[in-house]
Amino acid sequence: MENISTEALVKAMVNDVPVVDVRESFEYNEGHIPTAKNIPLSELELRYSEVAPETYIICRSGARSQRAVDFLATKGIPTTNVLGGTQAWDGCLVKEE
Template sequence: MIKVVDIADVTVDLEDKAFHVVDVREADEFAAGHVPGAINLPLSELANRYTELDFETPYHIICHLGGRSSQACLFLDAQGYDVTNINGGTAAWTGELEKCE
């Protein structure tokens, strides 16, 4: 079972850099705006590059809405990583999700 948190539940921790955030959107999406301190590891490259992540470090995984990050969490969890999916993704972080509702 993959752990899931909403962006509202992690905003303070994001500001305090209490954990590591991996953004699995493509490089152009990441360049257009991302959570401060996040590293970019696109889902399309994850299977070939996941070993770049420290196995001992817990990660919060983010994408635009939560779909790609959920896929990344399933993969990383199967490899033994401690991961949490950030539901709502960068759309919730920027407030874009609220504008669509």
């Protein structure tokens, strides 16, 4: 299991890496990283097959994303936790209407 900073995620996103935001839908809709797909942690057990290997997992602060990374590892899906989450994100966040 890996951890990266939001700064490192910005650099990785140049290569169109997959990003999954595990916050609840209402949180995601209030502002999320561009290109991030929303799979709430509360739904991950049923939707984990939607997560590709080498996906970057983010939440608000890094705690839920760490739990998601740990869970996905038990399913044989290697992912990376984004430390600090959207609170540490220095770029713009996209809001859903």
